[in-house]
Amino acid sequence: MHLAELLTLGARPAAGLLLALTDRCPLACAHCSTDSTMDSAQSAGGPFRRLVAGFEPGCRPELILMSGGEPLLRPALVAELAASAARAGARSALLSGMFFARGGGLPPAIRRAVAGLHHFAASLDAQHEREVGRAEVFAALDAVLDLVPAASLHVTALPGPAGRDYLDGLVAEVRRRYGARLPMLVSAVQPTGRARDLLPAPAPGAARGGGPCEFAHWPLVDQDGTVYACTRQSLLRGGGPAHLVLGHAARDPWPVLRERALADPLLRSVRTLGPVATRELHGPAGGCAADACGSCLGLTAASAAGAADRLADPAGQRIERAVLALTSARSPRRLALARGALADYADLVELGWAG
Ligand code: SF4
Known part of the structure:
Protein backbone atom coordinates (compact mmCIF):
# COMPACT_ATOMS: atom_id res chain seq x y z
CA MET A 1 0.00 0.00 0.00
CA HIS A 2 1.67 3.17 -1.25
CA LEU A 3 1.74 6.38 0.80
CA ALA A 4 -0.38 8.00 -1.93
CA GLU A 5 -3.13 5.44 -1.37
CA LEU A 6 -2.92 5.97 2.37
CA LEU A 7 -3.48 9.70 1.86
CA THR A 8 -6.39 9.01 -0.48
CA LEU A 9 -8.05 6.77 2.09
CA GLY A 10 -7.45 9.45 4.71
CA ALA A 11 -9.89 11.75 2.92
CA ARG A 12 -12.74 9.26 3.05
CA PRO A 13 -14.88 9.29 6.20
CA ALA A 14 -14.47 6.06 8.22
CA ALA A 15 -12.29 4.42 5.54
CA GLY A 16 -9.63 3.91 8.20
CA LEU A 17 -9.17 3.59 11.93
CA LEU A 18 -6.25 5.08 13.88
CA LEU A 19 -5.14 3.02 16.89
CA ALA A 20 -2.90 4.78 19.46
CA LEU A 21 -1.57 1.62 21.09
CA THR A 22 0.41 3.38 23.80
CA ASP A 23 1.45 6.85 24.88
CA ARG A 24 4.89 5.54 25.82
CA CYS A 25 8.05 6.06 23.82
CA PRO A 26 11.71 5.45 24.73
CA LEU A 27 12.86 8.43 22.67
CA ALA A 28 12.83 11.99 23.97
CA CYS A 29 12.36 13.97 20.76
CA ALA A 30 12.02 17.68 21.48
CA HIS A 31 9.09 18.06 19.06
CA CYS A 32 7.01 15.04 20.20
CA SER A 33 3.36 15.86 19.43
CA THR A 34 2.10 13.50 22.16
CA ASP A 35 4.67 14.54 24.82
CA SER A 36 5.55 10.84 25.23
CA THR A 37 7.97 9.36 27.75
CA MET A 38 8.36 5.85 29.18
CA ASP A 39 6.22 6.99 32.12
CA SER A 40 3.29 7.91 29.87
CA ALA A 41 0.02 6.00 29.98
CA GLN A 42 -0.46 2.55 28.52
CA SER A 43 -3.60 0.47 29.04
CA ALA A 44 -4.37 -3.19 28.50
CA GLY A 45 -4.69 -4.26 24.87
CA GLY A 46 -8.12 -5.84 25.35
CA PRO A 47 -10.23 -2.99 23.90
CA PHE A 48 -8.09 -2.86 20.73
CA ARG A 49 -8.28 -6.66 20.33
CA ARG A 50 -12.04 -6.69 20.86
CA LEU A 51 -12.76 -3.93 18.38
CA VAL A 52 -10.55 -5.30 15.59
CA ALA A 53 -11.65 -8.92 16.15
CA GLY A 54 -15.22 -7.71 15.58
CA PHE A 55 -14.52 -6.54 12.02
CA GLU A 56 -16.43 -8.46 9.37
CA PRO A 57 -15.65 -8.67 5.65
CA GLY A 58 -18.81 -6.70 4.88
CA CYS A 59 -18.31 -4.06 7.59
CA ARG A 60 -14.77 -3.02 8.43
CA PRO A 61 -12.44 -0.12 7.81
CA GLU A 62 -10.17 -0.59 4.82
CA LEU A 63 -7.11 0.11 6.95
CA ILE A 64 -5.95 0.20 10.55
CA LEU A 65 -3.10 2.63 11.20
CA MET A 66 -1.20 1.87 14.41
CA SER A 67 0.55 4.73 16.13
CA GLY A 68 1.42 5.95 19.62
CA GLY A 69 3.66 6.97 21.37
CA GLU A 70 5.71 4.18 19.88
CA PRO A 71 3.49 1.26 18.77
CA LEU A 72 6.43 -1.13 18.36
CA LEU A 73 6.90 -1.12 22.12
CA ARG A 74 4.01 -3.62 21.84
CA PRO A 75 5.13 -5.81 18.92
CA ALA A 76 2.99 -8.81 19.89
CA LEU A 77 -0.12 -6.62 19.99
CA VAL A 78 0.78 -5.09 16.61
CA ALA A 79 1.19 -8.55 15.05
CA GLU A 80 -2.06 -9.77 16.59
CA LEU A 81 -4.09 -6.75 15.45
CA ALA A 82 -2.67 -6.88 11.91
CA ALA A 83 -3.53 -10.59 11.64
CA SER A 84 -6.98 -10.03 13.12
CA ALA A 85 -7.72 -7.15 10.71
CA ALA A 86 -6.47 -9.21 7.77
CA ARG A 87 -8.92 -12.02 8.56
CA ALA A 88 -11.74 -9.57 7.79
CA GLY A 89 -9.94 -8.19 4.72
CA ALA A 90 -8.60 -4.96 6.31
CA ARG A 91 -5.03 -3.85 5.70
CA SER A 92 -2.65 -2.46 8.30
CA ALA A 93 -0.01 0.23 8.53
CA LEU A 94 2.18 1.56 11.35
CA LEU A 95 4.10 4.74 12.14
CA SER A 96 7.31 4.27 14.15
CA GLY A 97 9.99 6.56 15.57
CA MET A 98 12.56 3.77 14.91
CA PHE A 99 13.82 3.43 18.51
CA PHE A 100 14.82 -0.17 17.79
CA ALA A 101 17.36 0.99 15.18
CA ARG A 102 19.67 2.06 18.02
CA GLY A 103 20.48 -1.58 18.75
CA GLY A 104 21.30 -2.41 15.12
CA GLY A 105 19.13 -4.81 13.15
CA LEU A 106 15.55 -5.81 13.85
CA PRO A 107 14.79 -7.70 17.09
CA PRO A 108 12.81 -10.90 16.31
CA ALA A 109 9.56 -9.69 17.89
CA ILE A 110 9.67 -6.47 15.87
CA ARG A 111 10.54 -8.40 12.72
CA ARG A 112 7.42 -10.55 13.21
CA ALA A 113 5.23 -7.48 13.77
CA VAL A 114 6.59 -5.60 10.76
CA ALA A 115 6.18 -8.62 8.48
CA GLY A 116 2.40 -8.50 8.93
CA LEU A 117 2.05 -4.89 7.74
CA HIS A 118 0.99 -3.50 4.37
CA HIS A 119 2.78 -0.20 4.94
CA PHE A 120 5.58 0.88 7.30
CA ALA A 121 6.04 4.60 7.96
CA ALA A 122 9.22 5.79 9.68
CA SER A 123 9.72 9.18 11.31
CA LEU A 124 13.01 10.90 10.65
CA ASP A 125 13.91 14.55 11.15
CA ALA A 126 16.41 16.76 12.95
CA GLN A 127 14.83 16.10 16.37
CA HIS A 128 14.66 12.32 15.83
CA GLU A 129 18.26 12.26 14.66
CA ARG A 130 19.36 13.50 18.08
CA GLU A 131 17.85 10.30 19.49
CA VAL A 132 18.63 7.75 16.75
CA GLY A 133 21.33 8.32 14.15
CA ARG A 134 20.46 8.57 10.47
CA ALA A 135 22.82 5.72 9.52
CA GLU A 136 21.16 3.43 12.08
CA VAL A 137 17.69 4.37 10.82
CA PHE A 138 18.69 3.67 7.22
CA ALA A 139 20.19 0.29 8.19
CA ALA A 140 16.95 -0.68 9.97
CA LEU A 141 14.88 0.62 7.05
CA ASP A 142 16.88 -1.58 4.66
CA ALA A 143 15.75 -4.59 6.70
CA VAL A 144 12.16 -3.31 6.93
CA LEU A 145 11.95 -2.85 3.16
CA ASP A 146 12.69 -6.56 2.74
CA LEU A 147 9.63 -7.38 4.87
CA VAL A 148 6.86 -5.00 3.77
CA PRO A 149 5.31 -4.24 0.39
CA ALA A 150 5.61 -0.46 0.90
CA ALA A 151 7.17 2.09 3.23
CA SER A 152 7.47 5.85 3.57
CA LEU A 153 9.42 8.46 5.48
CA HIS A 154 7.60 11.10 7.56
CA VAL A 155 9.65 14.22 8.09
CA THR A 156 8.82 17.38 10.00
CA ALA A 157 10.78 20.62 9.98
CA LEU A 158 10.96 23.77 12.04
CA PRO A 159 10.47 27.06 10.18
CA GLY A 160 13.50 29.02 8.99
CA PRO A 161 16.60 28.57 6.82
CA ALA A 162 18.19 25.93 9.07
CA GLY A 163 15.10 23.74 8.80
CA ARG A 164 15.11 24.18 5.01
CA ASP A 165 18.82 23.27 4.71
CA TYR A 166 18.27 20.17 6.80
CA LEU A 167 15.32 19.09 4.64
CA ASP A 168 17.18 19.60 1.37
CA GLY A 169 20.11 17.52 2.62
CA LEU A 170 17.94 14.73 3.97
CA VAL A 171 15.71 14.53 0.89
CA ALA A 172 18.74 14.39 -1.42
CA GLU A 173 20.32 11.59 0.60
CA VAL A 174 17.09 9.57 0.74
CA ARG A 175 16.61 9.97 -3.03
CA ARG A 176 20.19 8.79 -3.68
CA ARG A 177 19.85 5.78 -1.41
CA TYR A 178 16.29 4.63 -2.07
CA GLY A 179 15.29 6.23 -5.37
CA ALA A 180 11.52 5.98 -5.77
CA ARG A 181 11.16 3.19 -3.19
CA LEU A 182 10.68 5.59 -0.30
CA PRO A 183 8.07 8.34 -0.80
CA MET A 184 8.18 11.12 1.78
CA LEU A 185 5.61 13.25 3.58
CA VAL A 186 7.34 16.47 4.62
CA SER A 187 5.39 18.75 6.96
CA ALA A 188 5.95 21.65 9.32
CA VAL A 189 6.23 20.90 13.03
CA GLN A 190 2.84 21.63 14.60
CA PRO A 191 2.45 23.43 17.94
CA THR A 192 1.27 20.41 19.94
CA GLY A 193 2.90 18.46 22.78
CA ARG A 194 6.56 19.31 23.42
CA ALA A 195 6.77 21.15 20.08
CA ARG A 196 4.93 24.07 21.69
CA ASP A 197 8.22 24.97 23.36
CA LEU A 198 10.05 25.06 20.01
CA LEU A 199 7.68 27.28 18.08
CA PRO A 200 6.77 30.94 18.48
CA ALA A 201 3.38 31.44 20.13
CA PRO A 202 0.65 32.17 17.58
CA ALA A 203 -0.49 35.78 17.48
CA PRO A 204 -3.59 36.38 19.62
CA GLY A 205 -6.72 35.74 17.56
CA ALA A 206 -4.73 34.23 14.67
CA ALA A 207 -6.99 32.17 12.42
CA ARG A 208 -5.92 28.60 11.65
CA GLY A 209 -7.73 27.69 8.47
CA GLY A 210 -11.38 28.16 7.69
CA GLY A 211 -12.08 25.19 5.42
CA PRO A 212 -13.34 21.65 6.02
CA CYS A 213 -11.39 19.77 8.69
CA GLU A 214 -9.02 17.06 7.40
CA PHE A 215 -8.74 15.40 10.80
CA ALA A 216 -12.39 14.43 11.29
CA HIS A 217 -12.47 11.62 8.72
CA TRP A 218 -11.16 8.60 10.65
CA PRO A 219 -11.99 7.62 14.22
CA LEU A 220 -9.10 7.44 16.70
CA VAL A 221 -8.92 4.81 19.44
CA ASP A 222 -6.83 6.37 22.19
CA GLN A 223 -4.55 4.31 24.42
CA ASP A 224 -7.29 3.88 27.05
CA GLY A 225 -9.83 2.65 24.50
CA THR A 226 -11.81 5.88 24.18
CA VAL A 227 -12.84 6.39 20.56
CA TYR A 228 -12.71 9.95 19.24
CA ALA A 229 -14.00 11.39 15.99
CA CYS A 230 -10.87 13.51 15.61
CA THR A 231 -7.34 12.21 15.03
CA ARG A 232 -5.59 15.15 16.72
CA GLN A 233 -4.82 13.21 19.89
CA SER A 234 -3.26 15.98 21.90
CA LEU A 235 -6.40 18.14 21.62
CA LEU A 236 -8.65 15.55 23.18
CA ARG A 237 -6.66 14.17 26.07
CA GLY A 238 -8.84 13.87 29.12
CA GLY A 239 -12.09 14.02 27.16
CA GLY A 240 -13.71 16.20 24.57
CA PRO A 241 -17.10 17.64 23.64
CA ALA A 242 -19.86 15.11 22.93
CA HIS A 243 -19.61 15.34 19.16
CA LEU A 244 -15.93 14.32 19.24
CA VAL A 245 -16.40 11.24 21.47
CA LEU A 246 -17.79 8.28 19.53
CA GLY A 247 -17.67 5.65 22.25
CA HIS A 248 -15.27 3.08 23.71
CA ALA A 249 -13.49 0.17 22.06
CA ALA A 250 -14.34 -2.13 24.96
CA ARG A 251 -18.07 -1.94 24.33
CA ASP A 252 -18.85 -0.36 20.94
CA PRO A 253 -18.32 -2.48 17.81
CA ARG A 330 -8.05 15.46 -5.03
CA SER A 331 -4.64 14.05 -5.93
CA PRO A 332 -2.47 12.59 -3.15
CA ARG A 333 -0.24 15.66 -3.49
CA ARG A 334 -3.16 18.02 -2.89
CA LEU A 335 -4.41 15.88 -0.01
CA ALA A 336 -0.97 16.06 1.57
CA LEU A 337 -0.98 19.84 1.20
CA ALA A 338 -4.39 20.02 2.88
CA ARG A 339 -2.94 18.08 5.81
CA GLY A 340 -0.03 20.45 6.26
CA ALA A 341 2.66 19.16 3.86
CA LEU A 342 5.20 21.76 2.76
CA ALA A 343 4.48 22.81 -0.83
CA ASP A 344 8.08 22.53 -2.09
CA TYR A 345 8.22 18.88 -1.03
CA ALA A 346 4.62 17.76 -1.62
CA ASP A 347 5.46 15.91 -4.89
CA LEU A 348 7.51 13.46 -2.81
CA VAL A 349 4.34 11.74 -1.53
CA GLU A 350 3.77 10.37 -5.04
CA LEU A 351 7.31 9.03 -5.60
CA GLY A 352 7.08 5.58 -7.17
CA TRP A 353 3.29 5.67 -7.28
CA ALA A 354 1.76 4.09 -10.37
CA GLY A 355 -1.49 6.00 -9.75
S1 SF4 B 1 -10.92 19.59 17.05
FE1 SF4 B 1 -10.41 17.92 15.60
S2 SF4 B 1 -12.27 17.63 14.34
FE2 SF4 B 1 -12.44 19.63 15.35
S3 SF4 B 1 -11.54 21.12 13.88
FE3 SF4 B 1 -9.89 20.51 15.27
S4 SF4 B 1 -8.87 18.82 14.22
FE4 SF4 B 1 -10.90 19.06 13.26
Whole structure:
Protein backbone atom coordinates (compact mmCIF):
# COMPACT_ATOMS: atom_id res chain seq x y z
CA MET A 1 0.00 0.00 0.00
CA HIS A 2 1.67 3.17 -1.25
CA LEU A 3 1.74 6.38 0.80
CA ALA A 4 -0.38 8.00 -1.93
CA GLU A 5 -3.13 5.44 -1.37
CA LEU A 6 -2.92 5.97 2.37
CA LEU A 7 -3.48 9.70 1.86
CA THR A 8 -6.39 9.01 -0.48
CA LEU A 9 -8.05 6.77 2.09
CA GLY A 10 -7.45 9.45 4.71
CA ALA A 11 -9.89 11.75 2.92
CA ARG A 12 -12.74 9.26 3.05
CA PRO A 13 -14.88 9.29 6.20
CA ALA A 14 -14.47 6.06 8.22
CA ALA A 15 -12.29 4.42 5.54
CA GLY A 16 -9.63 3.91 8.20
CA LEU A 17 -9.17 3.59 11.93
CA LEU A 18 -6.25 5.08 13.88
CA LEU A 19 -5.14 3.02 16.89
CA ALA A 20 -2.90 4.78 19.46
CA LEU A 21 -1.57 1.62 21.09
CA THR A 22 0.41 3.38 23.80
CA ASP A 23 1.45 6.85 24.88
CA ARG A 24 4.89 5.54 25.82
CA CYS A 25 8.05 6.06 23.82
CA PRO A 26 11.71 5.45 24.73
CA LEU A 27 12.86 8.43 22.67
CA ALA A 28 12.83 11.99 23.97
CA CYS A 29 12.36 13.97 20.76
CA ALA A 30 12.02 17.68 21.48
CA HIS A 31 9.09 18.06 19.06
CA CYS A 32 7.01 15.04 20.20
CA SER A 33 3.36 15.86 19.43
CA THR A 34 2.10 13.50 22.16
CA ASP A 35 4.67 14.54 24.82
CA SER A 36 5.55 10.84 25.23
CA THR A 37 7.97 9.36 27.75
CA MET A 38 8.36 5.85 29.18
CA ASP A 39 6.22 6.99 32.12
CA SER A 40 3.29 7.91 29.87
CA ALA A 41 0.02 6.00 29.98
CA GLN A 42 -0.46 2.55 28.52
CA SER A 43 -3.60 0.47 29.04
CA ALA A 44 -4.37 -3.19 28.50
CA GLY A 45 -4.69 -4.26 24.87
CA GLY A 46 -8.12 -5.84 25.35
CA PRO A 47 -10.23 -2.99 23.90
CA PHE A 48 -8.09 -2.86 20.73
CA ARG A 49 -8.28 -6.66 20.33
CA ARG A 50 -12.04 -6.69 20.86
CA LEU A 51 -12.76 -3.93 18.38
CA VAL A 52 -10.55 -5.30 15.59
CA ALA A 53 -11.65 -8.92 16.15
CA GLY A 54 -15.22 -7.71 15.58
CA PHE A 55 -14.52 -6.54 12.02
CA GLU A 56 -16.43 -8.46 9.37
CA PRO A 57 -15.65 -8.67 5.65
CA GLY A 58 -18.81 -6.70 4.88
CA CYS A 59 -18.31 -4.06 7.59
CA ARG A 60 -14.77 -3.02 8.43
CA PRO A 61 -12.44 -0.12 7.81
CA GLU A 62 -10.17 -0.59 4.82
CA LEU A 63 -7.11 0.11 6.95
CA ILE A 64 -5.95 0.20 10.55
CA LEU A 65 -3.10 2.63 11.20
CA MET A 66 -1.20 1.87 14.41
CA SER A 67 0.55 4.73 16.13
CA GLY A 68 1.42 5.95 19.62
CA GLY A 69 3.66 6.97 21.37
CA GLU A 70 5.71 4.18 19.88
CA PRO A 71 3.49 1.26 18.77
CA LEU A 72 6.43 -1.13 18.36
CA LEU A 73 6.90 -1.12 22.12
CA ARG A 74 4.01 -3.62 21.84
CA PRO A 75 5.13 -5.81 18.92
CA ALA A 76 2.99 -8.81 19.89
CA LEU A 77 -0.12 -6.62 19.99
CA VAL A 78 0.78 -5.09 16.61
CA ALA A 79 1.19 -8.55 15.05
CA GLU A 80 -2.06 -9.77 16.59
CA LEU A 81 -4.09 -6.75 15.45
CA ALA A 82 -2.67 -6.88 11.91
CA ALA A 83 -3.53 -10.59 11.64
CA SER A 84 -6.98 -10.03 13.12
CA ALA A 85 -7.72 -7.15 10.71
CA ALA A 86 -6.47 -9.21 7.77
CA ARG A 87 -8.92 -12.02 8.56
CA ALA A 88 -11.74 -9.57 7.79
CA GLY A 89 -9.94 -8.19 4.72
CA ALA A 90 -8.60 -4.96 6.31
CA ARG A 91 -5.03 -3.85 5.70
CA SER A 92 -2.65 -2.46 8.30
CA ALA A 93 -0.01 0.23 8.53
CA LEU A 94 2.18 1.56 11.35
CA LEU A 95 4.10 4.74 12.14
CA SER A 96 7.31 4.27 14.15
CA GLY A 97 9.99 6.56 15.57
CA MET A 98 12.56 3.77 14.91
CA PHE A 99 13.82 3.43 18.51
CA PHE A 100 14.82 -0.17 17.79
CA ALA A 101 17.36 0.99 15.18
CA ARG A 102 19.67 2.06 18.02
CA GLY A 103 20.48 -1.58 18.75
CA GLY A 104 21.30 -2.41 15.12
CA GLY A 105 19.13 -4.81 13.15
CA LEU A 106 15.55 -5.81 13.85
CA PRO A 107 14.79 -7.70 17.09
CA PRO A 108 12.81 -10.90 16.31
CA ALA A 109 9.56 -9.69 17.89
CA ILE A 110 9.67 -6.47 15.87
CA ARG A 111 10.54 -8.40 12.72
CA ARG A 112 7.42 -10.55 13.21
CA ALA A 113 5.23 -7.48 13.77
CA VAL A 114 6.59 -5.60 10.76
CA ALA A 115 6.18 -8.62 8.48
CA GLY A 116 2.40 -8.50 8.93
CA LEU A 117 2.05 -4.89 7.74
CA HIS A 118 0.99 -3.50 4.37
CA HIS A 119 2.78 -0.20 4.94
CA PHE A 120 5.58 0.88 7.30
CA ALA A 121 6.04 4.60 7.96
CA ALA A 122 9.22 5.79 9.68
CA SER A 123 9.72 9.18 11.31
CA LEU A 124 13.01 10.90 10.65
CA ASP A 125 13.91 14.55 11.15
CA ALA A 126 16.41 16.76 12.95
CA GLN A 127 14.83 16.10 16.37
CA HIS A 128 14.66 12.32 15.83
CA GLU A 129 18.26 12.26 14.66
CA ARG A 130 19.36 13.50 18.08
CA GLU A 131 17.85 10.30 19.49
CA VAL A 132 18.63 7.75 16.75
CA GLY A 133 21.33 8.32 14.15
CA ARG A 134 20.46 8.57 10.47
CA ALA A 135 22.82 5.72 9.52
CA GLU A 136 21.16 3.43 12.08
CA VAL A 137 17.69 4.37 10.82
CA PHE A 138 18.69 3.67 7.22
CA ALA A 139 20.19 0.29 8.19
CA ALA A 140 16.95 -0.68 9.97
CA LEU A 141 14.88 0.62 7.05
CA ASP A 142 16.88 -1.58 4.66
CA ALA A 143 15.75 -4.59 6.70
CA VAL A 144 12.16 -3.31 6.93
CA LEU A 145 11.95 -2.85 3.16
CA ASP A 146 12.69 -6.56 2.74
CA LEU A 147 9.63 -7.38 4.87
CA VAL A 148 6.86 -5.00 3.77
CA PRO A 149 5.31 -4.24 0.39
CA ALA A 150 5.61 -0.46 0.90
CA ALA A 151 7.17 2.09 3.23
CA SER A 152 7.47 5.85 3.57
CA LEU A 153 9.42 8.46 5.48
CA HIS A 154 7.60 11.10 7.56
CA VAL A 155 9.65 14.22 8.09
CA THR A 156 8.82 17.38 10.00
CA ALA A 157 10.78 20.62 9.98
CA LEU A 158 10.96 23.77 12.04
CA PRO A 159 10.47 27.06 10.18
CA GLY A 160 13.50 29.02 8.99
CA PRO A 161 16.60 28.57 6.82
CA ALA A 162 18.19 25.93 9.07
CA GLY A 163 15.10 23.74 8.80
CA ARG A 164 15.11 24.18 5.01
CA ASP A 165 18.82 23.27 4.71
CA TYR A 166 18.27 20.17 6.80
CA LEU A 167 15.32 19.09 4.64
CA ASP A 168 17.18 19.60 1.37
CA GLY A 169 20.11 17.52 2.62
CA LEU A 170 17.94 14.73 3.97
CA VAL A 171 15.71 14.53 0.89
CA ALA A 172 18.74 14.39 -1.42
CA GLU A 173 20.32 11.59 0.60
CA VAL A 174 17.09 9.57 0.74
CA ARG A 175 16.61 9.97 -3.03
CA ARG A 176 20.19 8.79 -3.68
CA ARG A 177 19.85 5.78 -1.41
CA TYR A 178 16.29 4.63 -2.07
CA GLY A 179 15.29 6.23 -5.37
CA ALA A 180 11.52 5.98 -5.77
CA ARG A 181 11.16 3.19 -3.19
CA LEU A 182 10.68 5.59 -0.30
CA PRO A 183 8.07 8.34 -0.80
CA MET A 184 8.18 11.12 1.78
CA LEU A 185 5.61 13.25 3.58
CA VAL A 186 7.34 16.47 4.62
CA SER A 187 5.39 18.75 6.96
CA ALA A 188 5.95 21.65 9.32
CA VAL A 189 6.23 20.90 13.03
CA GLN A 190 2.84 21.63 14.60
CA PRO A 191 2.45 23.43 17.94
CA THR A 192 1.27 20.41 19.94
CA GLY A 193 2.90 18.46 22.78
CA ARG A 194 6.56 19.31 23.42
CA ALA A 195 6.77 21.15 20.08
CA ARG A 196 4.93 24.07 21.69
CA ASP A 197 8.22 24.97 23.36
CA LEU A 198 10.05 25.06 20.01
CA LEU A 199 7.68 27.28 18.08
CA PRO A 200 6.77 30.94 18.48
CA ALA A 201 3.38 31.44 20.13
CA PRO A 202 0.65 32.17 17.58
CA ALA A 203 -0.49 35.78 17.48
CA PRO A 204 -3.59 36.38 19.62
CA GLY A 205 -6.72 35.74 17.56
CA ALA A 206 -4.73 34.23 14.67
CA ALA A 207 -6.99 32.17 12.42
CA ARG A 208 -5.92 28.60 11.65
CA GLY A 209 -7.73 27.69 8.47
CA GLY A 210 -11.38 28.16 7.69
CA GLY A 211 -12.08 25.19 5.42
CA PRO A 212 -13.34 21.65 6.02
CA CYS A 213 -11.39 19.77 8.69
CA GLU A 214 -9.02 17.06 7.40
CA PHE A 215 -8.74 15.40 10.80
CA ALA A 216 -12.39 14.43 11.29
CA HIS A 217 -12.47 11.62 8.72
CA TRP A 218 -11.16 8.60 10.65
CA PRO A 219 -11.99 7.62 14.22
CA LEU A 220 -9.10 7.44 16.70
CA VAL A 221 -8.92 4.81 19.44
CA ASP A 222 -6.83 6.37 22.19
CA GLN A 223 -4.55 4.31 24.42
CA ASP A 224 -7.29 3.88 27.05
CA GLY A 225 -9.83 2.65 24.50
CA THR A 226 -11.81 5.88 24.18
CA VAL A 227 -12.84 6.39 20.56
CA TYR A 228 -12.71 9.95 19.24
CA ALA A 229 -14.00 11.39 15.99
CA CYS A 230 -10.87 13.51 15.61
CA THR A 231 -7.34 12.21 15.03
CA ARG A 232 -5.59 15.15 16.72
CA GLN A 233 -4.82 13.21 19.89
CA SER A 234 -3.26 15.98 21.90
CA LEU A 235 -6.40 18.14 21.62
CA LEU A 236 -8.65 15.55 23.18
CA ARG A 237 -6.66 14.17 26.07
CA GLY A 238 -8.84 13.87 29.12
CA GLY A 239 -12.09 14.02 27.16
CA GLY A 240 -13.71 16.20 24.57
CA PRO A 241 -17.10 17.64 23.64
CA ALA A 242 -19.86 15.11 22.93
CA HIS A 243 -19.61 15.34 19.16
CA LEU A 244 -15.93 14.32 19.24
CA VAL A 245 -16.40 11.24 21.47
CA LEU A 246 -17.79 8.28 19.53
CA GLY A 247 -17.67 5.65 22.25
CA HIS A 248 -15.27 3.08 23.71
CA ALA A 249 -13.49 0.17 22.06
CA ALA A 250 -14.34 -2.13 24.96
CA ARG A 251 -18.07 -1.94 24.33
CA ASP A 252 -18.85 -0.36 20.94
CA PRO A 253 -18.32 -2.48 17.81
CA TRP A 254 -17.14 -1.03 14.50
CA PRO A 255 -20.61 -0.76 12.86
CA VAL A 256 -21.80 1.41 15.78
CA LEU A 257 -18.72 3.64 15.79
CA ARG A 258 -18.81 3.96 12.01
CA GLU A 259 -22.47 4.95 11.99
CA ARG A 260 -21.90 7.57 14.71
CA ALA A 261 -18.92 9.01 12.81
CA LEU A 262 -20.84 9.20 9.55
CA ALA A 263 -24.21 10.39 10.87
CA ASP A 264 -23.39 12.98 13.54
CA PRO A 265 -24.55 16.33 12.12
CA LEU A 266 -21.74 18.35 13.71
CA LEU A 267 -19.09 15.99 12.33
CA ARG A 268 -20.72 16.12 8.90
CA SER A 269 -20.74 19.90 9.06
CA VAL A 270 -17.12 20.09 10.30
CA ARG A 271 -16.10 17.81 7.38
CA THR A 272 -17.97 19.82 4.76
CA LEU A 273 -18.38 23.46 5.83
CA GLY A 274 -15.54 23.39 8.33
CA PRO A 275 -15.53 24.15 12.06
CA VAL A 276 -15.34 27.93 11.74
CA ALA A 277 -18.32 28.18 9.36
CA THR A 278 -20.26 25.65 11.47
CA ARG A 279 -19.70 27.77 14.56
CA GLU A 280 -20.61 30.98 12.74
CA LEU A 281 -23.82 29.45 11.37
CA HIS A 282 -24.97 27.46 14.39
CA GLY A 283 -23.28 29.08 17.38
CA PRO A 284 -22.61 29.48 20.15
CA ALA A 285 -21.70 33.07 19.41
CA GLY A 286 -18.43 34.66 20.47
CA GLY A 287 -15.51 32.80 22.00
CA CYS A 288 -12.84 31.49 19.68
CA ALA A 289 -14.77 31.45 16.41
CA ALA A 290 -11.70 32.58 14.42
CA ASP A 291 -9.75 29.45 15.40
CA ALA A 292 -10.62 26.14 13.71
CA CYS A 293 -10.15 23.72 16.60
CA GLY A 294 -11.29 26.23 19.22
CA SER A 295 -14.47 26.73 17.20
CA CYS A 296 -14.99 22.98 16.93
CA LEU A 297 -14.38 22.26 20.61
CA GLY A 298 -16.93 24.92 21.56
CA LEU A 299 -19.82 23.49 19.49
CA THR A 300 -22.84 22.47 21.56
CA ALA A 301 -26.05 20.44 21.39
CA ALA A 302 -27.80 23.58 20.11
CA SER A 303 -25.21 23.84 17.33
CA ALA A 304 -25.92 20.18 16.48
CA ALA A 305 -29.63 20.87 16.14
CA GLY A 306 -28.93 23.75 13.74
CA ALA A 307 -26.48 21.65 11.71
CA ALA A 308 -28.97 18.77 11.52
CA ASP A 309 -31.65 21.12 10.14
CA ARG A 310 -29.28 22.52 7.54
CA LEU A 311 -28.10 19.06 6.45
CA ALA A 312 -31.69 17.82 6.16
CA ASP A 313 -32.41 20.63 3.71
CA PRO A 314 -31.92 19.66 0.00
CA ALA A 315 -29.46 22.54 -0.49
CA GLY A 316 -27.44 21.37 2.53
CA GLN A 317 -27.37 17.83 1.16
CA ARG A 318 -26.16 19.06 -2.22
CA ILE A 319 -23.34 21.01 -0.57
CA GLU A 320 -22.30 18.00 1.49
CA ARG A 321 -22.24 15.70 -1.54
CA ALA A 322 -20.30 18.24 -3.60
CA VAL A 323 -17.65 18.82 -0.91
CA LEU A 324 -17.14 15.09 -0.32
CA ALA A 325 -16.85 14.48 -4.05
CA LEU A 326 -14.32 17.31 -4.44
CA THR A 327 -12.33 16.08 -1.44
CA SER A 328 -12.08 12.51 -2.63
CA ALA A 329 -11.18 13.61 -6.18
CA ARG A 330 -8.05 15.46 -5.03
CA SER A 331 -4.64 14.05 -5.93
CA PRO A 332 -2.47 12.59 -3.15
CA ARG A 333 -0.24 15.66 -3.49
CA ARG A 334 -3.16 18.02 -2.89
CA LEU A 335 -4.41 15.88 -0.01
CA ALA A 336 -0.97 16.06 1.57
CA LEU A 337 -0.98 19.84 1.20
CA ALA A 338 -4.39 20.02 2.88
CA ARG A 339 -2.94 18.08 5.81
CA GLY A 340 -0.03 20.45 6.26
CA ALA A 341 2.66 19.16 3.86
CA LEU A 342 5.20 21.76 2.76
CA ALA A 343 4.48 22.81 -0.83
CA ASP A 344 8.08 22.53 -2.09
CA TYR A 345 8.22 18.88 -1.03
CA ALA A 346 4.62 17.76 -1.62
CA ASP A 347 5.46 15.91 -4.89
CA LEU A 348 7.51 13.46 -2.81
CA VAL A 349 4.34 11.74 -1.53
CA GLU A 350 3.77 10.37 -5.04
CA LEU A 351 7.31 9.03 -5.60
CA GLY A 352 7.08 5.58 -7.17
CA TRP A 353 3.29 5.67 -7.28
CA ALA A 354 1.76 4.09 -10.37
CA GLY A 355 -1.49 6.00 -9.75
S1 SF4 B 1 -11.54 21.12 13.88
FE1 SF4 B 1 -12.44 19.63 15.35
S2 SF4 B 1 -12.27 17.63 14.34
FE2 SF4 B 1 -10.90 19.06 13.26
S3 SF4 B 1 -8.87 18.82 14.22
FE3 SF4 B 1 -9.89 20.51 15.27
S4 SF4 B 1 -10.92 19.59 17.05
FE4 SF4 B 1 -10.41 17.92 15.60
